[in-house]
Amino acid sequence: MQFSDFEKRVVKLKNLDLPGDDFHFTMAPLERLQELKLRASEMSTAKEAAVLCLFYPSFSEETHFILILRKTYKGVHSAQVGFPGGKVENCDLSLEHTALRETEEEVGVGRHGVLVLKKMTEVYIPPSNFFVHPFVGITHQTPLFIPQEDEVEAIIEVPLLEFLSEEARIIQRLSTSYAKDIEVPAFQLQGHVVWGATAMMLNEVRELLQKVM
Numbered sequence: 001m002q003f004s005d006f007e008k009r010v011v012k013l014k015n016l017d018l019p020g021d022d023f024h025f026t027m028a029p030l031e032r033l034q035e036l037k038l039r040a041s042e043m044s045t046a047k048e049a050a051v052l053c054l055f056y057p058s059f060s061e062e063t064h065f066i067l068i069l070r071k072t073y074k075g076v077h078s079a080q081v082g083f084p085g086g087k088v089e090n091c092d093l094s095l096e097h098t099a100l101r102e103t104e105e106e107v108g109v110g111r112h113g114v115l116v117l118k119k120m121t122e123v124y125i126p127p128s129n130f131f132v133h134p135f136v137g138i139t140h141q142t143p144l145f146i147p148q149e150d151e152v153e154a155i156i157e158v159p160l161l162e163f164l165s166e167e168a169r170i171i172q173r174l175s176t177s178y179a180k181d182i183e184v185p186a187f188q189l190q191g192h193v194v195w196g197a198t199a200m201m202l203n204e205v206r207e208l209l210q211k212v213m
Contacts, residue, residue: 001063001160002061004057006055006160006213009213010209014117016211023207040124041124048088048095048098048132049087049133050096050132051083052114052116054137058157063161065160067156068106070151080198081156081194089101096116099134107143109145115137116135117138118136120201156189157190172185172193174195187199
């Protein structure tokens with residue numbers, strides 16, 4: 001889809017109600033996630049992070065959004081695909097500021113060139129005890145991505161039409177930090193399997209986009 005057409009339609013997201021946890025849990029790899037999220041909210045011990053689903057025009061003016069492949073390290077999100085973003089720092093003025101700051105640091109897209117359209121439903125990640133707050137934004141310029149050397153292994157540019165296709169949703173067998181050799185719902189995008197919290201957030205974004213596209 002041409003970005004000029006996408007841009008006219010996507011602003012309608014502001015007026016839509018969020019699909020919420022129902023669309024998260026259809027992509028959740030853990031059956032008890034709803035219970036764990038409620039328990040974490042009640043205990044107020046979870047940390048907070050924010051991420052950005054950023055749409056932009058490719059050099060051919062087609063609509064894309066960005067994912068990143070994280071570096072391999074000793075941690076629960078090692079070598080996983082996700083959105084640019086990270087934990088809230090004391091310097092951040094808001095969750096939106098966190099998402100924009102981290103995106104600028106991780107992939108080099110300046111925060112002042114991004115229009116944030118909507119805050120999506122937060123996702124709880126049990127292994128790291130984080131509430132992640134996703135935002136949807138657009139930039140009108142084709143970015144020249146600069147991956148953060150110590151955080152980002154690769155930048156993944158995903159065409160919108162690939163993401164919206166039914167073929168993008170798959171079932172993948174894998175091992176996680178809490179279970180071995182299980183089948184989980186996932187997206188296959190640009191040759192990468194996207195599962196867990198990122199797939200949950202993507203599923204809510206996908207539902208809203210389908211309403212306005």
